[in-house]
Amino acid sequence: MAESPLLEEQRENWGSRAAFVLAAIGSAVGLGNLWGFPYKLYAYGGGAFLIPYILAMLIIGIPVLILEFSLGHMTQRAAPDAFRRSGRRKQLVGWWGILLGFVIITYYPVILAWCLSFLGRAIEGIIYYNGELPWAKTVDGAKQSFLFDYANMWTGKEGVAGWTLGSLSPEIVFCLAGIWMLLFLCIVKGVNVVSKVVLWTVPLPWLMLVILMVRGLTLPGATQGLAYYMNPDWSQLAQPTTWRFAFGQVFFSMSLAFGVMITYASFLHRKSDINNNAAIIGLGDLGTSFIAGIAIFATVGAMSLAANVPVTKVLPSEDNTTVSMSFIAFPYALAQLPHSAWFALVFFVALLTLGIDSAFSITETVLASIVDKTGWNRTTTLWGLTFVGLTCGLVYTSRGGLVWLEEIDGFVNGPWGIALLGMVECVVLGWMFRIKRLRDHANERSDWKLGVWWDWNLRLLVPVVLSALFAWSLYDTITAYDGYLVTHGGQAIWPVIIGLILAGLAPILAVLLSITRFRPREEEAKITLFDAKPDEATDTTQTRLAFYATLVALVLVAGLGTATIASKLKHNDVVHGVLNPIGKPLKDIANDVKAAAWDRAVEGGLAWGVPEWLMSAGFTVAAALAVLGVIAGVKATLKADTSEKKPHWTGQLAGAFGTLAFGGAGGLLLAFLTMQGAVTKQEVEHTSELNVWAYVIMGVMLAILLLGLGWCFHRAMTAARSDAVEEQTAEL
Numbered sequence: 001m002a003e004s005p006l007l008e009e010q011r012e013n014w015g016s017r018a019a020f021v022l023a024a025i026g027s028a029v030g031l032g033n034l035w036g037f038p039y040k041l042y043a044y045g046g047g048a049f050l051i052p053y054i055l056a057m058l059i060i061g062i063p064v065l066i067l068e069f070s071l072g073h074m075t076q077r078a079a080p081d082a083f084r085r086s087g088r089r090k091q092l093v094g095w096w097g098i099l100l101g102f103v104i105i106t107y108y109p110v111i112l113a114w115c116l117s118f119l120g121r122a123i124e125g126i127i128y129y130n131g132e133l134p135w136a137k138t139v140d141g142a143k144q145s146f147l148f149d150y151a152n153m154w155t156g157k158e159g160v161a162g163w164t165l166g167s168l169s170p171e172i173v174f175c176l177a178g179i180w181m182l183l184f185l186c187i188v189k190g191v192n193v194v195s196k197v198v199l200w201t202v203p204l205p206w207l208m209l210v211i212l213m214v215r216g217l218t219l220p221g222a223t224q225g226l227a228y229y230m231n232p233d234w235s236q237l238a239q240p241t242t243w244r245f246a247f248g249q250v251f252f253s254m255s256l257a258f259g260v261m262i263t264y265a266s267f268l269h270r271k272s273d274i275n276n277n278a279a280i281i282g283l284g285d286l287g288t289s290f291i292a293g294i295a296i297f298a299t300v301g302a303m304s305l306a307a308n309v310p311v312t313k314v315l316p317s318e319d320n321t322t323v324s325m326s327f328i329a330f331p332y333a334l335a336q337l338p339h340s341a342w343f344a345l346v347f348f349v350a351l352l353t354l355g356i357d358s359a360f361s362i363t364e365t366v367l368a369s370i371v372d373k374t375g376w377n378r379t380t381t382l383w384g385l386t387f388v389g390l391t392c393g394l395v396y397t398s399r400g401g402l403v404w405l406e407e408i409d410g411f412v413n414g415p416w417g418i419a420l421l422g423m424v425e426c427v428v429l430g431w432m433f434r435i436k437r438l439r440d441h442a443n444e445r446s447d448w449k450l451g452v453w454w455d456w457n458l459r460l461l462v463p464v465v466l467s468a469l470f471a472w473s474l475y476d477t478i479t480a481y482d483g484y485l486v487t488h489g490g491q492a493i494w495p496v497i498i499g500l501i502l503a504g505l506a507p508i509l510a511v512l513l514s515i516t517r518f519r520p521r522e523e524e525a526k527i528t529l530f531d532a533k534p535d536e537a538t539d540t541t542q543t544r545l546a547f548y549a550t551l552v553a554l555v556l557v558a559g560l561g562t563a564t565i566a567s568k569l570k571h572n573d574v575v576h577g578v579l580n581p582i583g584k585p586l587k588d589i590a591n592d593v594k595a596a597a598w599d600r601a602v603e604g605g606l607a608w609g610v611p612e613w614l615m616s617a618g619f620t621v622a623a624a625l626a627v628l629g630v631i632a633g634v635k636a637t638l639k640a641d642t643s644e645k646k647p648h649w650t651g652q653l654a655g656a657f658g659t660l661a662f663g664g665a666g667g668l669l670l671a672f673l674t675m676q677g678a679v680t681k682q683e684v685e686h687t688s689e690l691n692v693w694a695y696v697i698m699g700v701m702l703a704i705l706l707l708g709l710g711w712c713f714h715r716a717m718t719a720a721r722s723d724a725v726e727e728q729t730a731e732l
Contacts, residue, residue: 022202025284030358038293045236047697052246061250065278070438072265078368079259095510097259101362106392113175119348125341133340142332166399186360208350216298225301230694240670257422263365275446287705374518407495415473416503423466430459431656447715467663475671543651546632550657553625557664619669629658
């Protein structure tokens with residue numbers, strides 16, 4: 001295939017392949033690797049959790065990463081422009097991810113500010129407290145210290161809601177300003193400077209994690225903590241929830257759909273590898289998470305022995321892991337150790353350097369997208385972005401800031417945010433674009449080749465899995481509260497409302513940004529569409545009927561999903577907390593008869609107690625219609641590939657809507673069965689000693705990492721030697 005003319009455009013490049021790989025790993029590996037993966041592994045089957053996690057990495061993680069690398073490298077543009085060059089109407093998908101990324105950089109630096117502040121307190125302990133930590137050495141004391149002394153949260157005695165903003169914390173504000181200045185310095189000179197920064201900020205946390213792991217493994221009680229972490233509970237593999245969290249963790253952990261990887265790949269040299277780099281980054285992310293878990297749970301085991309309490313008493317609750325693991329449980333664990341301030345210094349350096357790479361990767365992505373769109377000066381735009389990000393971040397430094405951070409993060413990384421966007425991205429590029437172009441582009445430059453299985457994996461399997469995750473996560477999110485948007489007393493829960501507004505505004509603003517022109521019309525007209533084709537296949541009766549069938553399937557899934565959620569609300573006895581505040585304006589307008597009818601509807605009709613057999617039948621019908629649409633879409637795509645024409649839009653949408661409807665029906669059916677008790681989560685029975693399966697799993701895991709990375713590096717070296725021989729031959 002001839003070189004794409006897009007690659008002839010001048011654009012900054014990474015200094016080396018190692019710099020790109022380290023930068024991408026730095027973006028993928030973040031704070032979530034240190035608390036999200038270890039806690040999910042502990043809570044959902046121990047070592048058994050690694051089986052669905054590794055499958056998820058192979059099915060979703062690495063294939064979708066290759067997809068984003070290929071798109072960014074082929075177009076040599078940040079996410080919005082990259083999607084636009086694949087089709088003018090697709091630009092909104094790129095802007096959607098960028099807008100979610102912007103929301104992240106309003107609160108992610110606040111977490112880094114906490115890390116910086118705790119790092120300062122560790123240094124204070126080294127200097128003034130003979131190497132001991134100046135914070136509480138009891139679980140309750142550590143919680144009190146962080147939540148109420150440090151974050152200055154409302155205690156509940158003030159008579160105000162927990163999300164009321166209140167005063168700012170000077171210490172956190174000062175550290176937040178320092179983090180933003182650090183981000184500015186990392187980004188201001190472009191990827192040439194970033195490539196030098198990551199040579200230190202990515203290996204350093206690995207070194208810190210190794211130190212933490214070695215130190216933790218040598219402490220008394222370490223085995224007890226590792227037993228909680230690694231002993232497998234095979235029964236959890238029969239629970240759909242385990243698979244849901246495994247697949248979801250891979251998608252979120254690798255920074256997919258935010259546009260980060262597309263933007264980073266746009267700075268790659270034209271001959272740079274794509275497939276092998278993606279595999280190295282995926283394995284690097286997996287290895288970092290696994291080693292972090294060993295370091296954390298070995299230390300927590302030592303802490304539990306020192307405090308003479310079970311491991312479960314010092315681990316955070318499942319619904320508050322973002323804060324609890326790193327800023328309550330682990331500081332408490334550190335305080336139990338000899339020379340604890342030195343150990344804390346290593347831990348918070350690791351935490352800070354892990355997070356800073358993810359922060360400036362997202363910031364750089366937002367910046368590059370704005371500059372590509374508008375042509376504005378890079379430095380001036382970065383100053384403006386820094387000011388806006390710092391100003392918005394002040395919300396999270398207030399007394400109610402922690403509540404706001406948890407809720408907004410839940411929307412961005414929840415079903416309304418990254419899960420929905422990832423699903424849309426795979427559908428748009430899988431069904432409405434000649435994805436073979438991206439596979440050919442990647443294979444021409446890579447150390448090993450992809451097969452046609454990659455195309456169909458992204459068209460069929462990945463959208464089905466992500467739509468199922470979206471539907472089930474949406475169900476869990478809405479039904480997790482005793483009142484989703486308002487309390488039982490009718491008080492608005494503003495963080496949830498604002499989060500929902502932000503999630504809804506993101507696609508709307510993405511559309512506006514995609515149709516707004518900042519450059520001259522003549523310059524806009526020069527943009528090359530690399531998916532242009534001369535003809536479109538003609539419509540057929542089969543594709544039209546399949547398209548209508550998938551529309552019916554989507555309507556069925558939406559209706560049954562609403563019924564499932566309403567049934568769960570009735571089951572939880574919280575229907576009044578959700579529906580009554582919504583219906584109150586209607587009751588004020590309606591007469592007494594209609595008001596009484598509304599009351600009856602709330603008690604029975606809207607909280608639909610639909611029989612299980614009817615729900616199951618409805619989901620089955622929706623799935624069957626969806627399958628018909630997928631079959632028609634597959635046939636239309638294969639026929640179009642043979643005739644070198646675009647599939648007709650009815651065939652494309654039949655396949656796209658069919659995969660979404662099938663996945664949505666499956667996810668909601670599992671959620672409904674879980675609610676009815678057909679699928680239940682069993683408690684893990686822990687022992688204080690590692691069993692033989694734990695040792696086997698650790699051995700297999702290390703073998704996968706070592707052999708996988710070894711194979712990737714071997715292919716890279718073989719390709720490099722082959723290129724060198726070709727260059728010498730050409731010179732002769």
